[in-house]
Amino acid sequence: MVEQRGPHLVVFTGAGISAESGIQTFRASDGLWADHPIEEVATPEGWRRDPERVLRFYDQRRDQVRRARPNAAHRALASLEQQGFAVSIITQNIDDLHERAGSRQVLHLHGEILKARSTLDPRICYPLPRGGIRLGDLCDKGSQLRPDVVWFGEGVPHFMDACETVARADLLLVVGTSLAVMPAAALLEHTPLDAPCVLVDPEARALAPPGTTALAQPAGRGVPTLVRHWKREGRLWLPETLLSEA
Structure with a gap:
């Protein structure tokens, strides 16, 4: 060392x-928010309304990150x-x-897009070397996994x-x-x-x-x-x- x-x-x-x-950045005119309203994919409320849409959005972002160098x-x-x-x-x-x-x-x-974390206990995280998160993917305590990212409205x-x-x-x-x-x-x-x-x-x-x-x-x-x-x-x-x- x-x-x-x-x-x-x-x-x-x-x-x-x-x-x-x-x-892609969020704030550019051709950025991510152009097709994905913040309140739908990057807030706790959006997650509660349509978790499947949120998971699809972050799967797309994850694929983009994996391709980048x-x-x-x-x-x-x-x-x-x-x-x-x-x-x-x-x-x-x-x-x-x-x-x-x-x-x-x-x-x-x-947060880190290549990690999933528990919706019950934010200290529980799992690496995502491949693939994404699906509804029904649970942490060790039995709660749904979500992207390990900080959404608008969260600390x-x-x-x-x-x-x-x-x-x-x-x-x-x-x-x-x-x-x-x-x-x-x-x-x-x-x-x-x-x-x-x-x-x-x-x-x-x-x-x-x-x-x-x-x-x-x-x-x-x-x-x-x-x-x-x-x-x-x-x-x-x-x-x-x-x-x-x-």
Whole structure:
């Protein structure tokens, strides 16, 4: 195992990083919500009304995730950790692309599509290496299995863990998110005052909160560029010439 060294890089990723691997986002004009109303497939009420429809929807998403492959941004972050840097990833994404790229410290705020969990006890989860979930698939306690994802109107069980991770950051790298989804967007408020924050996104200049450095590039270009600088220098830093030209 490679020994990790400080300082601590915390990475907060959103749908934009996975979109470059071909996974549809929810908010794009041609995204998933265009054909699937939120209230029907991503709420507890929708599950109670028509669980079969919800299961079909997530089966389709699961197939899409299995076909996708990690892109240059996922691979760059994993390579930084493998070189010995202390890297913690917090993601809003429910895919496993960070893990498949090789990252080991990944916290999924909104659950994991490749897992099923009990409707009775959320602590009971099962991996789904293949196939999906059907009505009648039960957990060990006899309750119906559901996707291990956080639906609208549900709590985010790992949010406090994410806040504690961000509070230990020496640099916060935000990638591919509009910072519009709460409570995840509030994570930035827990960043230490002396920790720089960088947002990598094609619309970064418009999205970046005050005090955040904007790198207006796609994840697959901006993240590897930063990682190359950090690996060459052996430390986390912000190359001003690069950021000013972005």
